[in-house]
Amino acid sequence: MAIERLTNGSPEGAPAPLRILLLEDSDLDAELLEAVLDGAGTPYTLTRVMTREAFAAAAAGQCHDLILADYVLPTFDGLSALALAREHCPHIPFVFVSGTLGEEVAVEALKNGATDYVTKQRLDRLPRAVVRALAEARAHAERRAAEQALRELNETLEARVAQRTRELAEANASLQHQIVERERIEEALRQAQRLEAVGQLTSGVAHDFNNLLTVIAGNIEFLEKATTDERSKRRLDMMRGAAERGARLTAQLLAFSRRQRLEPVPVQLNRTVASMRDLLQSSIGGAVRIEMTLQPDLWPALVDATQIELIILNLAINARDAMVVGGCLTIETANVRLTDGPRRPEEPPPGDYAMVAVSDTGTGIPPEVLKRVFEPFFTTKEVGKGSGLGLAQVYGFAKQSGGGVRIDTMPGDGTTVRVYLPRVDARALAPDAGPVEVDCATARRPGDKPVLLIVDDDSAVREITATKLAEAGYEIREAGSGLAAIQALEHDPCFDLVVLDFAMPGMNGAQVAGAIRRRWPAIPVVFVTGFADKEALTAEEAVGEDRIVQKPFQDGELERKIAAALDARPAPGLRLVSSR
Incomplete structure (x- = not known):
């Protein structure tokens, strides 16, 4: 049997009343207890039970904030009630209110989980005991919540540490990529500035040198007309030959600085490359095998036809020199559509290109040399074996033609030099007039x-x-x-x-x-x-x-x-x- 009673009802909007479960068989004691609670001024609802079955059902419902229990009952004792409460609602504070609770029994009750005890002779202590019991319950609840949070934290800590580690690794990789990319851009900028500075200097020197050669060659021509002595004529011939060699040198310098005179026309590179096979074979010797991989539907390129032959021949001779004993030289053509921007100053901008590549199976180019291969007069060959103007001329020709150059190399695994030349409409390709x-x-x-x-x-x-x-x-x-x-x-x-x-x-x-x-x-x-x-x-x-x-x-x-x-x-x- 359970009796419910609402006392000291709280006004609208106030905190919910305290829910109390009372185990008491005496009506008089129940009234006295209610009177004490009423005097405390705290709104509460009271559910009173008197039998074991009613108490077990109410405890199992876990809908109370506090349990008050007599110790001596006709068919049921307080320790049994405490045991049921610990089983069904272990977190609800349990306070004994009894007139026969001795010191030894009270100690035993506290050991078994009771929160407090109050004798019926001192019911004035009940409000304070209730407040203390509720405070302890709240403290226990907060501690349990903290412990649960700690357990959850520990359970997820490893996963969160792994996740954070991944995030940090990704952030570090992104940062490293940004650093590498920035260093690459800075290096490309320095290289472009260096080549531009050298190009301007070279152009100025070549221009002034050509002016000097013009004066020299013109005066040689005038002297030849006025000279009848054969010995003097021979000397003038040698002087004219030297002036012509100087003019060829300035032409190479102007090629690097992109100020040479070009006559670009639509050219079918496959025909150009195929017609050079005999010349290339004789230039590089019989110990080197020549292979050609020519794309059938190659786009026409807008270039100076004579210059592109010299470029291919230059690259072939460089490739031969990179192969110590024999090897294979491959010339390839292909249609290339570039979408990414250049990573180095010599590379072409995005666009459509007819590409011609010269590959060798030689020693490759070390990284420290690769940084300087396009600089004029830079060479790793022995004195007298190379002028250092070959790749500089390739660079200048490709850039002035509107394309670019790319070198792929690996020390010990050979080198590929790709020259990108701007594409033109096939309808602009003029018939080959031939020699x-x-x-x-x-x-x-x-x-x-x-x-x-x-x-x-x-x-x-x-x-x-x-x-x-x-x-x-x-x-x-x-x-x-x-x-x-x-x-x-x-x-x-x-x-x-x-x-x-x-x-x-x-x-x-x-x-x-x-x-x-x-x-x-x-x-x-x-x-x-x-x-x-x-x-x-x-x-x-x-x-x-x-x-x-x-x-x-x-x-x-x-x-x-x-x-x-x-x-x-x-x-x-x-x-x-x-x-x-």
């Missing part, structure tokens, strides 16, 4: 001296050779390298004979001779060489000893063999010159 025939018989007047092209990388030796042959009555032109000789023949194929040094850096004499035999077979070639074993040279070049002159020159041998070669040559006729 133009020049009639050398009409290009020379009767009585003109035979014109000889002397090719030697050693300027001192070249001067001696030129002087001897000029004194012998020939008109002399000079070239300081195999590539310069090919260029000279491209512009004027009407030379009567070519004198070739056999051992030269870049294209050696054998390679230049091979190119001449294929493109200008009517021009005879005489070798000059410092090799002691002329038989080895004879076997290698399949030429007779009558076309080989040993250095140092003795007893007029050079003049005799050149005269014999000129006598044996066919009559001047039609020769091919590039139409570009």
Whole structure:
């Protein structure tokens, strides 16, 4: 049986009344207890039970804030009630209110979980006991909540630590990426500024040098008209040759500074590359295998046709020099659409490009060298083996054409140089006019001296050779390298004979001779060489000893063999010159 009673009702909006469960079989004691609670002034509701079953049901409901219990009941004792309360609602404060509760029983009750006890003879202590019991209950509740929060914290700590660690790692990786990217951008900016500064300086020097060469060449021309002494004429010829070499040097410098004169036209790179196979093979030697991977539907490129041939030849010779013994040189063309901005100053901006790449299986380029490969006059080759203008010229040509260059290399695994050239509409591609025939018989007047092209990388030796042959009555032109000789023949194929040094850096004499035999077979070639074993040279070049002159020159041998070669040559006729 349970009796509910509401006393001291709280006004609207006030805190909810205290809910009390009272276990008491005496009506008089229950009234006295209520009177004490009423006097305390705290709103409360009271649920009174008198049997074990009613108390167990009320405790199981856990809908009370406080339990007050008598100790002695007819069918039920206070310790049993405490046990039920600890089982069903262990967190609700339990206070004994009894008239027979001795000290030993009270101690036992507290040990079993009672919050407090009050004797019925001292009910005036009840309000304070209730307040204290509720305070302890709240403290216990807060402690349990804190402990639960701590348990939950401990349970999730590892996960949160792992999550935070991931966040920190991601933040650190992002920061490192930003640092690397910033350093890359700063390095690219420094490189661009350095190349721009060198380009401006180079352009100024080349411009002033060209002005000086113009004065020198003009005065040489004036002096030639006024000079009748043969010795003085030969000296003027040597001076003119030196001026021409200076002009070629300034042309390379202007190429780097992007101020050379270009004549861009729509060019089909596949045709250009394919037509250069023989020249490339003779330039790099038989020990290197050449492979070509040409995209069938390659976009036309807007470039200077002559310059792109020189660029490819330059890259091929660099690739050959990077391969110690043999190897494979691959030339590839492809259509490329770039969407990302350049990572280095030499790389092209976003856009559509016809790309030509030259790859080798050589030693690769170390990182410290890669930073400087486009600077003019920077070279890792031995003195006399390279000018350091090859890649500078490639860089300037690509940039001035509206494209760019990219180098992919790994020390020990070879190098790929990609040249990106701007795409043009295929409809703008003009038909290939092909080479133009020049009639050398009409290009020379009767009585003109035979014109000889002397090719030697050693300027001192070249001067001696030129002087001897000029004194012998020939008109002399000079070239300081195999590539310069090919260029000279491209512009004027009407030379009567070519004198070739056999051992030269870049294209050696054998390679230049091979190119001449294929493109200008009517021009005879005489070798000059410092090799002691002329038989080895004879076997290698399949030429007779009558076309080989040993250095140092003795007893007029050079003049005799050149005269014999000129006598044996066919009559001047039609020769091919590039139409570009």
